[in-house]
Amino acid sequence: MTESRSRDLNDFAIGAIVFERFRILEPIASGAKGRVYRAVDTILDTEVALKVMLSDARNERDLVRFQSEAKLASKMNHQNIAKINDFGLYNDIPFLSMEFVAGESLDQLLKRKKTLTIPEFLEVFFQVCDALIHAHKQSIVHRDIKPGNIAISERPNGSWKVKVLDFGIAKLLDERPDEAGKLTPTGNLVGSPFYMSPEQGQGLEVTTRSDNYALGCVMWHCLTGEPPFQSETVLETITQHIQSPPPKLNVDSDHPITENFAAVLEGLLSKGPHQRPDIETTVVPALVELQDSLDREIEKSSQTDAEKSIEEKSLKSKKSRFDLKLVILMSAILLTAAGFGIATVVNHTSSQEKLPPVSAPVPDRWFIETVDNFAQSHTDDQLADAERTTLHLSGNCTDEHLRQLANNQFLKKLELIETDFDDRVFPLLAKIPNLEAVDLSATQVSKLTNVGSCKKLIILDLKATQISDSSLEQLRPLTELRTLKLNDTKITDKGIARLVKILPKLSDLDLTRTPITSKASDSLAELPWRARMILNGTDIDLQAAKKILRGPRMFAADFKNCPKISSSDVEQLRVEFPSVGFGDTPSLETTFKQEIDKAQASGDIPLQMAKTKELLELMRKRFGEVDDERVSTLYASVASLYSQIREEENSLIYANKAIAIAKHMNNPVWLRDIYTLKATSLTRLKRYAETAEALEQAIKCEEIANGPETDWALSQTLSLGGALREAGQVERAITTFDKLASVYKRKRGLNSLEYSSTLLQLGNCYLRLKKFDLADQKFSFVASRIKADPQLWKEGVPNAQAVTTYNALCQLELIRGNTKQALQLSNIAMERMKNARLPLVDRIALTTQHGLLLDANGLTREAAEFKRKASVLIELRNKRSESKREKRQAVGSKIREGATQDAREDAPDE
Secondary structure: OOOOOOOOOOOOOOOOEEOOOEEEEEEEEEOOOEEEEEEEEOOOOEEEEEEEEOHHHOOHHHHHHHHHHHHHHHOOOOOOEOOEEEEEEEOOEEEEEEEOOOOEEHHHHHHHHOOOOHHHHHHHHHHHHHHHHHHHHOOOOOOOOOHHHEEEEEOOOOOEEEEEOOOOOHHHHOOOOOOOOOOOOOOOOOOOHHHOOHHHHOOOOOOHHHHHHHHHHHHHHHHHOOOOOOOOOHHHHHHHHHHOOOOOOOOOOOOOOOHHHHHHHHHHOOOOHHHOOOHHHHHHHHHHHHHHHHHHHHHHHHOOHHHHHHHHHHHHOOOOOOOOEEEEEEOOOOOOOOOOOOOOOOOOOOOOOOOOOOOOOOOOOOOEEEHHHHHHHOOHHHHHHOOOEEEEEEOOOOHHHHHOOOOOOOEEEEEOOOOOOOOOHHHHHHOOOOOOEEEOOOOOOOOOOOHHHOOOOOEEEOOOOOOOHHHHHHHOOOOOOOEEEOOOOOOOHHHHHHHHHHOOOOOEEEOOOOOOEOOHHHHHOOOOOOOEEEOOOOEOOHHHHHHHHOOOOOOEEEOOOOOOOOHHHHHHHHHHOOOOEEOOEOOHHHHHHHHHHHHHHHOOHHHHHHHHHHHHHHHHHHHOOOOOHHHHHHHHHHHHHHHHOOOHHHHHHHHHHHHHHHOOOOOHHHHHHHHHHHHHHHHHOOOHHHHHHHHHHHHHHHHHHHOOOOHHHHHHHHHHHHHHHHOOOHHHHHHHHHHHHHHHHHHOOOOOHHHHHHHHHHHHHHHHOOOHHHHHHHHHHHHHHHHHOOOOOOOHHHHHHHHHHHHHHHHHHHHHOOHHHHHHHHHHHHHHHOOOOOOHHHHHHHHHHHHHHHHHOOOHHHHHHHHHHHHHHHHHHHHHHHHHHHHHHHHHHHHHHHHHHHHHHHOOOO
16 A cells, blocks of 8 residues: 555554555554554464554654664563564555553553552562563663553453563654653653653663663652652753652652662662662562562451461461462562562362452452362463462472473472472472472471472572481582571581582571571671571670671671670661661661751751761771772762862862772772762863863773763763863864764764764864864854754754854854844844753853944944843842852851861760
8 A cells, every 4th residue: 555644643544454464453542753553463363563653754863773673672572571573664664563462551540540559569560670671681771661651451360461662662653742741852862751861861871770760750650640750841851850859758658668669769760870779689679578568468457367267277287188279479579589478378179269358458469279270270371471470389289289380481489388398399399490489498308309400599498397407518509599598497507617618699598596606607707699697596696796797798687586686786786787787677878868868858968968978987987998889979979969069179079089999899880970070070160171081081981881982972072072172272172072073973964963062162162273264164064054954953952052053153253343244143143042041151141242243233222222131130140149159158167067066076075
């Protein structure tokens, strides 16, 4: 059929065969650049979502990017990512067919419900996180995570199946541009304004951490009913993302959010990409903790008397002859996280019976069946549809039941709590190829024979078993084991000494109520990856505890009911090891950060400074000055606070300390960001040569981290050229800008804003050298681009650059003595300035200059009016400057008073 189309949504008729393959069923969505249809792929005989890019909304760069990113995204194969089936060009029309996901988008769901319940929230975001982890491991960035790109469908059992749409291609297809209400997309920014990271808003390099920020925004929306930042215009919303502190989530609200999860969510909304937590190692474990907290609440509130009696019966005897039950928990729980979510077993006589009603809401993730029908009712395909599964078996379980799970590709975690299995279970478990976690609590396991055949195990729970010190040698082949629970076993100091030598990656160890003594601390201190040590009810003493806690990765420990460690000892440990949480008490680091965040939210810089310095001192005492990113980060935070109140010299002192530590660490991105912070202070101090040096170092770090010619490196190269020019090194600046212009010409093209911006800087350099003809060439070229594509230069940063261009041409005409031509160019600049976001000092200069030009052309009445406007602007600037100066001085005085008071408190008594 003919592929010429109008802007009507019904561009393709229903029933039409397009691209010689797809039969159109109905239009789904329409955007500025594309159309989306529900269609049938007549070759594969499947329903698809067919996306088509409009011919009048694309350019060559879009096509190249469309093909490269669609090709990359099509290689992803994950249960929570909508699969791209095919893509290509037909009669020069780009199209893409992808898996059609029935149901509704998260955006539609939020319009109906406003917020999600915590069970719903967990069900959605375990799966979204799983999708992002998979993509990020392949270095694929989504760029536009938002509720509209998260699809939710309902499975037969009532649970939700979540898929993330449009990986890497969302902005190209732009299927829902008007969903932001009054917001109107502008420029070439990639992302949706309500969920756009600060670096996206500034046109800087987009990384996986940009997706993390967007994830935090969507999570916030789901919990509170609205995005964290929103305003009437795109520009104001983006400015909030860039400048406004992240909002606080009320942990005392209707949503039972844990403090740790609230802190993680705030971290996702951090302005700096490096400050945002990793999804796999931090966000998912926080979701697991939230799930555990929810399960505990449900368990407390929902057990009826009948359920309690059933549970008591099941616990009285492991040999009671009730039907074996299978609980399938459908959640993308990351199995490297510590702990198990134990499923309550309810005794039914038939697989058709339902759960009894309870007073509290039970998550839809649960359903229960007898294992008698397991082989018939739970095939591999059905388990695949359940995605990551946790199977909980208890009661009269036999080897035959486990044989039915052999070669199952989808089972990750198996719980065999209080069953009759002994060491013969391990060869059966070894036949489950992707099994990563096993709970054998209170089973007959004793010698661990053949446990080494389960080489993929990450988590192993052996509490309340009959294992001994000699059994532990069997764990040697489990080189990936991270979490080991040995509570209530007979393991001694001798066994621990053997354990640490054979399990080098062990990070999470539970030795509650074991007969170990303080001597075990020598062995435990040798575990290089130790992070969580639970030693409740042991004979450990205070000095042994300190030895264990000195590991740099330690974040959690527990010493409850240890006769040799008192509650006051724990408080002492909490101060000495501020990064470690003890039991249910969060770490001092977490507590301080919460106080710092509250001070930031209220705009109390003195309090924020005081708390940051106090935490810095604690961390310095703990970790010293070398090789710890946490200390370096705190130095940088203090530097940033000093910069906010324009005490740039103090800012440089702390920035240099942060750099000195960062140089010892293998983190070029962090070092890059500190050099950039330092460059800001140096610029404000007008030490431009040093600014250039700092920017050169920052660019080198960026190239080490992400390769040459990234968007971030190119934008900072533009700043580098400006610093060189202001430092009087104009020839070096010209060389820098020339090289940058060549890169932009090659990568973006002659018509790009970036290329024109660089030419403007070159023109200014030639003006400095009084090479007016060369300056004229550069400025005139940019003016020609503005005339050729006025829409591109209409508003925002491009419009401000247009003002600069016409003003530069105006100055050249003044130099030549052509005041009439200069006035015409000034008129254009002044007209554009009405809608431009220019600094007040620039507005004063342009207004003053325009008044002088009017006077020179005999227009005295008009000249007087502009002189009056200039006077008003000057008065406004003076008032603002004085007000800012007074505020900064007041804040600085308060900070210094606090420092003096601290010094008095620390001084020895006379």
